[in-house]
Amino acid sequence: MSRSHTIAVLAGDGIGPEVMEQALLVLDTTAEKFGFSINQSAHLVGGAAIDATGSPLPPETVTACEKADAILFGSVGGPKWENLPPAQQPERGALLPLRKHFGLFANLRPGVCHPALTHASPVKNELIPNGFDVLCVRELTGGLYFGEPKLQEERDGETVVIDTMIYTKSEIERILHVAFKAAQGRDKRVCSVDKANVLQNSVLWRQTAEEVAKSYPDVELSHLYVDNAAMQLIRRAPDFDVLVTENLFGDILSDEMAMISGSLGMLPSASLGGQKDNGLYFGMYEPSGGSAPDIAGQGIANPVAQILSVAMLLRHSLGEEEAAKAIENAVENAISSGLRTGDIYTGSEQETKVNTAEMGAAILKAI
């Protein structure tokens, strides 16, 4: 019997639906070529869901995701919904509940500056002559984002706000294991980022990193304070392999990394829950960039981040490693042959400017 997988497709807002269309074409072709079938169903999320149902994450969307092996997510948000109260906005009202509901504690954000695309990076090219390839492993369901109490109240005639940074040791351990395992498949170096000179949280984080490192003698562990890490990434990104850090630090550093890679439209991400008995993870896969409302609807967005998100989904949630590699190679092919969407186009002679559908078609053909 041929292998069969179920995924929930949440395209969302802005460029989400346009890039998703290309990603699904790539998924279909890959499935056919590698002999498995995909049951996919599309569901509302974000601003599109607010418009249709009043909620950024309707219950039927959650139910559909529960029945799936993985979620393929586009992007959410846009100017139309910006003035809603924060908790009802598409980003916060959909992403955070999805992460919490499915226990997606491990956020993998590759920060890759392709050697052929260093010109697109805002970092001086002499600092990244061959680009760079850093994997940011961000803890995604703990820390300041979800800690209780979280409140605003009046105390002695003064308004007071509280967010709570809280981690259990086991939460720290499990994300560190993800980082060390990832490093074993790469350059075997983990840099743990904290603020151990100030935060109690970070003191435990650093100590736990040292302990977990003992189970991975082949991996080298180093530590950086988060403020210093922010600087070092700009000065010497190629020196890093895997970065691991808590939720808020990871939010900020992964954006910095995406910016210096110069090609936000190229970067996928994975948010994984616990490992199942078969070694696979339930996960949600999405481009690192946002909904890009400024270019939505024009058919010019870069579909590569969404397409590479499919590759990560195939690898981590469906166990279709060969298919994942085929997609990654096809993207590599399209970039090497000079195809460029507007975000990575410089006008040089070796480059051909293409739109969303043309980039998708070139990648399909390479598969």
Ligand code: IPM
């Ligand atoms: C991200 C985003 C989210 C986060 C926001 C939209 C809640 O910035 O995925 O990095 O802070 O995690």
Ligand code: MG
């Ligand atoms: Mg962010």
